[in-house]
Amino acid sequence: NAGVTQTPKFQVLKTGQSMTLQCAQDMNHEYMSWYRQDPGMGLRLIHYSVGAGITDQGEVPNGYNVSRSTTEDFPLRLLSAAPSQTSVYFCASSYPATSGSYNEQFFGPGTRLTVL
Amino acid sequence: SQQGEEDPQALSIQEGENATMNCSYKTSINNLQWYRQNSGRGLVHLILIRSNEREKHSGRLRVTLDTSKKSSSLLITASRAADTASYFCATFPKGTDKLIFGTGTRLQVFP
Numbered sequence: 381n382a383g384v385t386q387t388p389k390f391q392v393l394k395t396g397q398s399m400t401l402q403c404a405q406d407m408n409h410e411y412m413s414w415y416r417q418d419p420g421m422g423l424r425l426i427h428y429s430v431g432a433g434i435t436d437q438g439e440v441p442n443g444y445n446v447s448r449s450t451t452e453d454f455p456l457r458l459l460s461a462a463p464s465q466t467s468v469y470f471c472a473s474s475y476p477a478t479s480g481s482y483n484e485q486f487f488g489p490g491t492r493l494t495v496l
Numbered sequence: 497s498q499q500g501e502e503d504p505q506a507l508s509i510q511e512g513e514n515a516t517m518n519c520s521y522k523t524s525i526n527n528l529q530w531y532r533q534n535s536g537r538g539l540v541h542l543i544l545i546r547s548n549e550r551e552k553h554s555g556r557l558r559v560t561l562d563t564s565k566k567s568s569s570l571l572i573t574a575s576r577a578a579d580t581a582s583y584f585c586a587t588f589p590k591g592t593d594k595l596i597f598g599t600g601t602r603l604q605v606f607p
C-alpha cells in the first residue's frame with residue numbers, strides 16, 4: 381500500500397494564480413481531510429469529507445474548494461492564490477471507529493506552497 | 497480558535513528522563529488522539545484514547561484522560577534523542593466530524 385500520497389511536494393505560485401493540490405489514498409478510507417500548517421503552529425482544518433460526494437468546511441475554508449467524486453481522491457483547489465496561503469498542506473485519511481467518530485489519521489508527506 | 501492547547505509549548509530534557517505534555521480542550525469529545533511530527537515531516541499517530549477511557553499505554557507512552565477537567569497528558573518514559581519532535585493532541589468534538597488539533601509541544605531530548 382502506498383498509503384496517502386500528495387502531489388506536488390513543492391509549488392511556487394504568483395498572487396492570483398490557481399492550482400490544485402492532489403491527494404490520494406489506497407486504503408479505502410471513507411474520511412479524508414485537508415490541513416494547513418503555518419511555521420511553528422499546529423494544524424488547522426480546511427475541509428473534510430466523510431465519503432464520496434460529501435464535503436464540509438473546516439476551521440479555515442475561505443479561498444479553498446474541494447470535491448470528492450471517488451473514495452480514493454480528495455483534491456484541494458486554490459481559487460486565487462494569496463501570500464497568506466503560503467503554508468505546508470497536509471492531507472489525511474481515516475476510517476470509522478466503533479464508538480462513533482473516526483480512528484487514527486494517516487497523513488501524507490505534505491505539499492510546501494509558496495505564494496509570491 | 498483551536499480546540500486544544502498544549503502545555504508546555506517547549507520542553508528540553510536529557511536522555512533517560514521522562515517527558516510530560518499536557519493538553520486541554522474546550523468541548524465534550526468522542527476521542528482524543530496524540531501525534532508526533534518530526535521536523536519538516538508529516539504527522540504520525542501515536543495513541544488514541546476514547547472518552548470513556550481514563551488511561552492507555554503503548555510501549556513507553558502513557559496517556560491519561562480526565563473528561564471532567566477536559567484535559568489529557570502524554571508521558572514518554574526513558575526519553576531518547578530520537579523522541580525529539582513536536583507532539584500534538586487532537587480531538588473530535590462530540591456532534592462533529594472535525595478533527596481539531598492543538599498548538600503542540602516541541603520536545604528536545606539531549607544525548
